[in-house]
Amino acid sequence: xxxxRALDRPIPLEPEETTLAASRLLLASDEFVRTxxxxxxxxxxxxxxxxxxxEIERSNIVRPIVINxxxxxxxxxIRVEENSGFHWNSALTQxxxxxxxxxxxxxxxxxxxxxxxxxxxxKDYFKTVSRLRGWDDGDxxxxxxxxxPMMGSTAGxxxxxxxxxxxxxxxxxxxxxxxxxxxxxxxSFAYSTQFELGPxxxxxxxNVGIQPRxxxxxxxxxxxxxxxxVAGVAWLVGxxxxxxxxxxxxxxxxxxxxxxxxxRSLLNPSRTMANLLRxxxxxxxxxxGL
Numbered sequence: 001x002x003x004x005r006a007l008d009r010p011i012p013l014e015p016e017e018t019t020l021a022a023s024r025l026l027l028a029s030d031e032f033v034r035t036x037x038x039x040x041x042x043x044x045x046x047x048x049x050x051x052x053x054x055e056i057e058r059s060n061i062v063r064p065i066v067i068n069x070x071x072x073x074x075x076x077x078i079r080v081e082e083n084s085g086f087h088w089n090s091a092l093t094q095x096x097x098x099x100x101x102x103x104x105x106x107x108x109x110x111x112x113x114x115x116x117x118x119x120x121x122x123k124d125y126f127k128t129v130s131r132l133r134g135w136d137d138g139d140x141x142x143x144x145x146x147x148x149p150m151m152g153s154t155a156g157x158x159x160x161x162x163x164x165x166x167x168x169x170x171x172x173x174x175x176x177x178x179x180x181x182x183x184x185x186x187x188s189f190a191y192s193t194q195f196e197l198g199p200x201x202x203x204x205x206x207n208v209g210i211q212p213r214x215x216x217x218x219x220x221x222x223x224x225x226x227x228x229x230v231a232g233v234a235w236l237v238g239x240x241x242x243x244x245x246x247x248x249x250x251x252x253x254x255x256x257x258x259x260x261x262x263x264r265s266l267l268n269p270s271r272t273m274a275n276l277l278r279x280x281x282x283x284x285x286x287x288x289g290l
Contacts, residue, residue, distance in 0.1 A: 113206030138216030152232015157274035159187035192228035
C-alpha cells in the first residue's frame with residue numbers, strides 16, 4: 001500500500017472520541033487567550049510605569065541627596081546587642097589591664113613600694129590589711145580627690161561599655177539612666193576595693209600601710225575606699241553632662257573632625273581611658289548623634 005495514501009486517508013473516530021477532542025481543543029484555546037491577555041495587561045502596565053518614571057524625571061520631583069562627609073565628626077559604628085547579657089569576659093579583661101597599668105606606674109614611680117615587695121607575702125598582706133585606720137592616708141589632695149575619682153569613673157565606664165542596657169544611655173532624669181549609673185557604681189566599688197585591699201592590691205604588692213610613711217601613721221585609710229567609687233560616679237555623670245550639652249554643640253558649630261576628636265578625648269578623660277582599655281579610639285561615642 002502506498003504510505004502517502006494511507007496517511008492522507010482520514011481516521012475514523014467514534015462520536016465520544018470526537019466530543020472529547022473538541023473539548024480539549026476548546027480548553028487549550030481558552031487557556032491561550034487568558035495567557036495572552038495577562039501578558040498584554042502586564043506589558044500595558046509596564047509601559048505606563050515607564051511613562052510615569054519619565055514624567056518624574058522631567059519634572060525634577062526626585063532630586064539627589066548629597067551628604068557632606070567632610071564636616072561630619074568621626075563616629076565609628078558601635079553595634080549594641082540589646083538582648084544580650086553583660087559581657088563578663090571583656091569587662092574583666094579590661095579591668096585587669098587597668099589594674100596592670102596602675103601597678104606598673106606604682107612600681108615605676110615609688111621606690112619605697114618596690115623595696116617592700118620582698119618578705120612573706122601572706123603574712124605581710126594580712127598585717128597590712130589589719131592596719132586600715134582613719135580617713136586620711138597622707139596622700140596629696142590631688143591624688144585623693146582628683147586621681148581617685150578619675151580611677152572610679154574609668155572603672156564605671158568599663159562596666160557601662162560592657163553592659164548592653166547601659167552603653168547607649170545619655171544623661172537624663174529617666175530611671176533607666178540612673179539605674180545604669182548605679183550598676184557602674186557597683187563595679188567601681190568592687191574595683192576600688194580590690195585595688196586597695198584585694199589579693200592584687202596596694203596592700204599585697206608593696207604592702208602600703210604596713211608601716212608609717214612620710215610621717216603619716218596610717219597610710220592605709222578608709223578615705224580611698226569611699227571617695228573612689230562615690231566621687232568617681234559623680235565624675236562620670238559630670239562627663240556625661242559635658243558630653244551631651246557641651247561637646248555635642250561644639251561639634252555642630254565647628255564642623256571640624258580633628259578638633260572634635262581632640263576635645264572629646266581631653267574633656268572626657270575617664271571615657272577616653274575606658275575606650276583605650278577596649279582597644280578603641282579615645283573619641284568614640286555609642287550615643288546616637290555624637
